[in-house]
Amino acid sequence: MQRIFSGIQPSGIPTLGNYLGAMRNWAALQADHECIYCVVDLHAITQWQQPADLMRQTREMTASLLACGIDPKAHILFNQSAVSAHARLAWIFFSVTRLGWLNRMTQFKDKAGKDRENVSAALYVYPSLMAADILAYHATRVPVGEDQRQHVELANDIAQKFNHDYGVEFFPHIEPLILGPAARVMSLRDGTKKMAKSDPSDQSRINLSDDADTIALKIRRAKTDPEPLPDDMQGLEGRPEARNLIGIYAAFTDTDHAGVLRDHGGEGFGKFKEALTVLLVEKLAPIAAETKRWLDDPASIDAVLRDGAARAAVLADPIVAEAERLVGFLSARG
Ligand code: AQP
Numbered sequence: 001m002q003r004i005f006s007g008i009q010p011s012g013i014p015t016l017g018n019y020l021g022a023m024r025n026w027a028a029l030q031a032d033h034e035c036i037y038c039v040v041d042l043h044a045i046t047q048w049q050q051p052a053d054l055m056r057q058t059r060e061m062t063a064s065l066l067a068c069g070i071d072p073k074a075h076i077l078f079n080q081s082a083v084s085a086h087a088r089l090a091w092i093f094f095s096v097t098r099l100g101w102l103n104r105m106t107q108f109k110d111k112a113g114k115d116r117e118n119v120s121a122a123l124y125v126y127p128s129l130m131a132a133d134i135l136a137y138h139a140t141r142v143p144v145g146e147d148q149r150q151h152v153e154l155a156n157d158i159a160q161k162f163n164h165d166y167g168v169e170f171f172p173h174i175e176p177l178i179l180g181p182a183a184r185v186m187s188l189r190d191g192t193k194k195m196a197k198s199d200p201s202d203q204s205r206i207n208l209s210d211d212a213d214t215i216a217l218k219i220r221r222a223k224t225d226p227e228p229l230p231d232d233m234q235g236l237e238g239r240p241e242a243r244n245l246i247g248i249y250a251a252f253t254d255t256d257h258a259g260v261l262r263d264h265g266g267e268g269f270g271k272f273k274e275a276l277t278v279l280l281v282e283k284l285a286p287i288a289a290e291t292k293r294w295l296d297d298p299a300s301i302d303a304v305l306r307d308g309a310a311r312a313a314v315l316a317d318p319i320v321a322e323a324e325r326l327v328g329f330l331s332a333r334g
Contacts, residue, residue: 021145
């Protein structure tokens with residue numbers, strides 16, 4: 001059975017983008033993979049987090065994942081800082097990673113923006129930590145949204161260079177799993193910008209905790225153009241906002257953009273947005289309710305994370321110990 005690893009930052013309430021690009025697929029993949037899912041708090045602090053917020057958000061993210069159907073008994077769910085193997089392997093990978101590779105990472109450019117000199121060093125080396133997250137488990141499949149494709153490619157470059165430098169075939173090749181018609185959900189205010197949980201505008205995203213009225217309002221206000229939905233894919237060219245809403249609808253109706261256009265082509269956006277709202281409320285309300293149920297019992301969330309971390313460490317510790325031995329570290333553990 002293939003081993004999967006994927007992570008999500010507890011940097012806010014998960015969005016519809018996180019759900020369609022990652023969380024929903026994580027749940028589905030449990031049927032035929034060995035899955036390790038991680039709330040990546042080490043990644044979250046690459047951008048400032050108030051300590052009390054980080055703790056709360058770590059529990060909230062875990063509750064959302066459980067509500068999306070992650071099974072913490074059959075698989076593993078934990079928070080990254082609780083398993084030291086991630087940071088140990090990351091340090092080795094910082095030494096393997098070339099600066100030129102990091103300079104090409106578009107997510108760093110997006111997140112650093114014009115304030116490049118002032119962002120943390122950790123934000124810059126984030127992709128090397130992500131490589132360590134995956135490779136500490138010898139995972140071979142990584143379900144992510146489209147925005148993470150470049151980081152998975154970099155993880156393969158790091159694995160290959162490590163293997164080459166130390167003359168071994170130790171780290172495996174990783175395949176990104178980028179699934180569905182909404183692998184890159186865009187902001188509701190700007191169809192050229194990714195929907196993100198840390199976007200300053202709450203109107204730019206649907207949060208998994210939003211109630212029916214909030215979802216309806218955000219979709220009603222979502223930016224569109226004055227034209228009706230086109231009849232074919234060609235008619236979507238140069239219309240990023242239309243493409244985005246249609247992609248979201250497609251993801252929830254198990255079809256693709258063309259399938260939605262077959263049924264809704266020619267419709268005005270007023271009507272289409274109403275149908276989209278009904279769909280979103282129907283699919284997201286049970287997740288919000290289940291998340292709330294978990295959050296009412298924080299001790300049970302902490303127990304899931306503790307158990308997951310202990311089981312994750314059993315898998316990662318020997319792999320990282322072997323990487324340390326290959327590098328030439330004299331181990332105090334013998
Ligand atoms: N807009 C998106 N569409 C599809 N997939 C997305 N993902 C994130 N945004 C979208 C996927 O969600 C998983 C977890 O992402 P993350 O939280 O670890 O980091 P991120 O990509 O930086 O997500 P955000 O929401 O943009 O967080 P902030 O605002 O804190 O930086 C990944 O698989 C990602 O592809």
